[in-house]
Amino acid sequence: MYTSAVIILGVGVTYAAVPLYRMFCAATGFAGTPKVGMGKFEADRLVPVEDTKRIKVHFNADTSDALPWSFIPQQKHVSVLPGETSLAFYKAKNTSNQDIIGIATYNVTPDRVAPYFAKVECFCFEEQKLLAGEEVDMPLLFFIDKDILDDPACRNLDDVVLSYTFFRARRNAQGHLEPDASEATVQASLGFDKFENAPKAENRRKDDKESPVSS
């Protein structure tokens, strides 16, 4: 009697373990579960702030010369409220006769709006493969964080420009896909051309080997 109760309880717990484990993984990110909707993407931050000045977001698109794609924004601008999520579309067409993998970087100007400009989902930083002659619409879901209303530097900010640059993708020495352009061009597309950049970690190690070791 007692043992059968214990057995039934044990079986019940093993059934409950699956959803409980999933909830635990989602909350803690254990075992590589992606954590979505944390920090500045929490649901209560994605609420539009009514009766504030609208911010006009302009869209810009570039491609590298080595990439035979036509890449254009499908709307010139969108006027959004802080905290309001909004969709925007770009269109990319592979005008060559080969399948090509591209990778996009983006940049937001002016610099002072960059910490408040958040993308929920987009098409940047990951490889995008277009078949020969294929045309595809690329959406982007973004918002401007409502804390921009508290930032005195952004008080008279009316216009924001969001630029995407598409590069051809190549594999680097570590086997990762990266833009097929010089480091300077890639950093310029990210808006860091006026800053000094430290060499990448994989290049720094080569320099260390050449320097004399003092013992």
Place this chain on the structure above:
Amino acid sequence: MSFGRPPSISTGFSPTPPDRGSFPLDHFAECREYMKAYLDCLKKSGSNSTPCRHLNKEYLECRMQRGLMDRDDWKNLGLANL
């Protein structure tokens, strides 16, 4: 970490990845009609985003139904009270 602080090396000066990664490509243009409806609404409203937000919801609903986006609550995407 706190958010909404003034830009510093860790916040403003690094390109942050999107929260949910990348939209899968809509190779067969399954949701193009919803996209066109949204873009037409944007033109009519003078690029004002608020009147067209219900069309945002319809486009994302189209993506979710066809497996082009992970299904999620609307409040997590900021499209709750529409």
